[in-house]
Amino acid sequence: MMLSTDKTFPVACSWCLWTLLSLCYGLEFRYHNSAEVEKYLREVTRNYPSFTYRYNIGRSVEGRHLWVLVLGKSPKEHNVGIPEFKYVGNMHGNEVVGRVLLLQLIDYLTKGYHNNPFVTRLLDSTRVHILPSMNPDGFESSSRDCMAGFGRYNSNGVDLNRNFPDIFSGEDEERREFEVLAIMDWMKQERFVLSANLHGGAVVASYPYDNSNRGGELQEGASVSPDNDVFIHLAKTYSYSHTQMHRGNACSDSNFPHGITNGYQWYALPGGMQDYNYVWQQCLEITLELSCCKFPPERELPGFWEANRPALLAYMQQVHLGVKGQVLDADGNPVQNALVEVEGRINLCPFRSGPYGEYYRLLLPGNYTFKVTFPGHEMLIETLTVPYGPENFSALKHNFLLERSVNASTPPTPTKPCSTSGVQPQDSHSAALLATPIITLLPLLLISLLM
Structure with missing residues (x-):
């Protein structure tokens, strides 16, 4: 067997060593409560002050802070030409895998900056915001049950993913919850380009629209947005970078071709956060369902991290499309x-x-x-x-x-102005509906080389 003389060989070896060390000495795989999450984020900013910053976007009904950690070359302020990206976890309090994965992602990124070339390039070119828990009250009240709904809602008994303004239902005067208002205000302050919110109860990447007024956007059961081609690409980027999601059958009752679905085609969802991001705030967001069991045993958490880690990174990189x-x-x-x-x-x-x-x-x-x-x-x-x-x-x-x-x-x-009158049938020859299977595979090949 001949030894490789490729200059990338020692670099690849160093990445492997760094990954092994991270697994041995990384953040503990367990369910951290709200006080522990706050303490951890405080420690992160103390240990990595040059490229991390912690800030609070509001409070929950019970008064818990909604803490965000931002990572990037210039963490405290926006720089022209550097896109803003966000991950939001634990919107439903009893769907907890995303909460754990986002804490692990913070650990991975902080240890990888200036050590892992991919992480370094990502954080030098992107300002990344991570909200581990949008619904800390729901988390604290959840029972560790696989599918029970207790803890799903906030302390007012409201499903936060049904509480946003909805362009298809009309911008009504419905009372907005504290947590929802915090997200809406946050998005007015930071002009996010790309986002994902992390859920549980299935294994699939869902993309807009979640709702419809049965106008021209409704095509063969799907509610199709003008940027449908981009959304399909984003969803496939995650599903094919995931070890299992692209198979579409991770859960016993599921069958999602390529591991993706149009939100409305799966089920209609008025007042959802991903539609609000896209329609009202110019931020393309998809919803990631990451586990069949909403509150799985802690012993399974390392496996979820290994399955999702390359997908979380590949998806973040897509903020540089276009x-x-x-x-x-x-x-x-x-x-x-x-x-x-x-x-x-x-x-x-x-x-x-x-x-x-x-x-x-x-x-x-x-x-x-x-x-x-x-x-x-x-x-x-x-x-x-x-x-x-x-x-x-x-x-x-x-x-x-x-x-x-x-x-x-x-x-x-x-x-x-924003208006449902803009909903029109899409031209079948427009760029919005062209298939791009080759493009979808490019980020996956890159990630496979880096991981």
């Missing part, structure tokens, strides 16, 4: 609230530039025509060729430079 940049006015100044639309994708709430004029559009490789609109300026139409960004940890960078309008009658503000 195009990013700034919208600049005629004087070269960044402008907020410009419409940034992609031809063939009629979003119910049009995507707009944020503070610093930033925009992010997650798109698969291909040619896309953009239309950019801002008061007092001519409409800008440009066609861009988008490569596959995740392999380089960066979406295509492109700034849109507007020209001042000579028409004095230009409307003072963009006139496209």
Whole structure:
């Protein structure tokens, strides 16, 4: 047998050694209570102050803090061009595997930064926010039962995943729970690009829409969004990076082709968090169901981590899909609230530039025509060729430079509010519905080389 002279061989060996050491000396696999989680996050920020930061987004009904840990090269503030990513766990208090996995992920990332090349590139190019528990009250009241619903709801007896504004049901005046309001306020402060929320009770990756008004979005039983191709890619990225999810039959009563499902096609869910993220906040989110048993025995937790670790990392890397940049006015100044639309994708709430004029559009490789609109300026139409960004940890960078309008009658503000009237049948030839099996496999091959 010949020894490899490839320069990557010693690096690969060091990664293997680092992984083994992490398994031996990592965070204990058990169910940490709320006080222990808070203590652990405090210790993390004390031990790794240069790239971690802990902050509180609100309180639960019983007054428990909703702690978030952020990791990145610049953890305390947003930097232009660095996308914001989030994971949210334990939305249903008795679905606990995600809570454990997110604590393990924090442990993995903190120990891997500057030691594992993949982790280092990820945190240098991404600002990662992790909320281990959205429903700490529900967790504390849960019985350790595999499928019982006790502890699912918050202390007011409300299912938090039915309590968000819903574009299909109309933005009603329903009372929002403290935990839901905290998430909504959080998303107004941080313009997240990509997200996932972690649940239990099945093993599948679910993607929007979760609800429907039986309009043009309803196709063959699925409620199809304008970014359906991207959502399918994201869901498959997770399911095929997972050791078992892609088989679609992890639980005795399940049959999910490729381990993914359109949310509405599985069951209708009004007021869900993933639809709110996508429609109202321009953040693409999927729901990850990670265990057949909602509250499995602690002895099974290491196995869940090994099954999900490569998938959690591969999914985070997808924040670098598509195009990013700034919208600049005629004087070269960044402008907020410009419409940034992609031809063939009629979003119910049009995507707009944020503070610093930033925009992010997650798109698969291909040619896309953009239309950019801002008061007092001519409409800008440009066609861009988008490569596959995740392999380089960066979406295509492109700034849109507007020209001042000579028409004095230009409307003072963009006139496209969020409306269900924007729901239309999708063109079967549009980019939103094109299959991309080869692209889906690229991140999986990369992760297999790194892990």
